[in-house]
Amino acid sequence: MPPADAHPDTGTGPAPQAGTGTEDTLDLQLSEELLALFADGAPRPATPGPPPSPVRPATPPHAPGAGGQLRPGGAGLLDGPAQWRPVTTPAGVFQLVPVRPRRDVAAISRWMNDPAVAAFWELAGPESVTAAHLRSQLDGDGRSVPCLGVLDGTPMSYWEIYRADLDPLARHYPARPHDTGIHLLIGGVSDRGRGVGTTLLRAVADLVLDNRPRCARVVAEPDLRNTPSVSAFLSAGFRFSAEVELPDKRAALMIRDRAHRALL
Template sequence: MSTDRHHHHSEVDGFGTVTIRPVRPDEDLDLLHAWVTQDRARFWGMRKASRERVHEIYAYLDSLVTHHAYLVHRDGVPAALAQTYQPEADPLGQCYDVRPGDVGVHLLIGPPTTVERGFTGAVFGAILDFVLSDPGRRRIVIEPDARNERAINRFLRTGFRPGPLIDLPEKRARLLFLERPAG
């Protein structure tokens, strides 16, 4: 088991306690299926997936040492789904020059119970801290759908640098990179 499989807790000022834990495919299936099949999750690519298919995908991810899925909670309430992966073990690795220490990240914010300014930023910040808590990780790589301007603009505001447009089997994507802060 890699160090990726641990629970992570962080206190985010003015936001609450953010807990990140590995997805449990059996236990989390209802929540995962409800989230990934919503129209707002269309860029996740699972809108028409059956419960069985969602379970199969997350059980498979759970078996890999290169790809991991996490549920993110805020004060005990599910807030987001995050996935990390080693780009060299993913189709993405064929699309750019992978460096040692690169880690890929996917993020799906859960459906809002209320609209709250700063919610996505706080959750995303906690995930970035979690991903970079492994000192071997030097750079975060993300590849949102090129049409998802809202996500791309959020990542740019968070400090990601834009990379090239790439063609993946399921989409045209914009590569973005975030270097580990110096120091």
């Protein structure tokens, strides 16, 4: 699907998919570990270069019963979001809960059909459209995990936590190993326009940094024209790093640095 973006009080959509024809914009030095992770059996380049674009994002191993299998001996590419504990925020107690399609697809599809969300995520339609989007991640190798955001016991937002350094986005900025990206939408109209999006952006970025010790940066790519979205990321402790030209939008690359965390 084309890339999409919106104010965090509605949704910040997924990064562009591979195969768009956009030229690589930079050369990246990647470790042997990262090169070994690329999917589809692509041959390893003879010289360092940008990562090959995966056909689609995929989902990390889940805890049993959470929509996927835990990989033997490890928590997967994203350090096990299923085990991340709830956190207390000014908006209430918040937790990321990995999606279970049978349980969650109806609610997520309803949110995707909200015009304020559909304009950016482009996943409006029957539940099968949302189910296919979720399944493309859940059946993958662990590069992206779809989650419900649960606030005070109520599911109210949808999140994708993904390995930005293994995503097509890495072709468009100087990615570093273990960079972690976030996409979100706020489902309920009553939760929009009152700062909940900013509060949860900060909370989720903190969850990533707390639970992924190898991750030095959390990244996002809201549409540059979406001033409220960029402002919300700034208020959540992200910094504006650069403008990046993606296949279907010009984006503001937003970065939350671990090194600056105590100052924000």
